[in-house]
Amino acid sequence: YRVLRRGFRQGHTATDCLARSASLTAALRRAGVVADLCIGIRDLPFAAHAWVEANGLVLNETRGDVDRYTPIGRF
Numbered sequence: 001y002r003v004l005r006r007g008f009r010q011g012h013t014a015t016d017c018l019a020r021s022a023s024l025t026a027a028l029r030r031a032g033v034v035a036d037l038c039i040g041i042r043d044l045p046f047a048a049h050a051w052v053e054a055n056g057l058v059l060n061e062t063r064g065d066v067d068r069y070t071p072i073g074r075f
Contacts, residue, residue, distance in 0.1 A: 021050040024060055025075075028052070035059070040069030 021037050028035040035054040041047065049069050051061040058066050 018050040021052050021060060024052045028054065028059075036074045038066075038071055039073045039075075040066070040071045042069050 018039075025035050025037040033054055035052055037050065038053055039048065039050050041049075047069075049061075049066070051066050052059045053074075
């Protein structure tokens with residue numbers, strides 16, 4: 001994940017959350033960790049976001065960032 005992460009823009013303005021989260025989910029699953037790719041949305045202004053959770057813990061974002069979104073799917 002860290003090797004893949006180097007190629008992505010980082011920070012709060014990054015728009016690569018889906019690719020980063022899918023990569024982390026795949027890496028964790030290959031290592032035997034049960035992880036979920038989560039996708040959420042918010043409105044006014046509309047935004048969508050993706051993150052990874054395992055055992056109820058948010059792994060690649062802060063809980064405060066994720067709580068602003070309503071989850072619409074776990075994969």
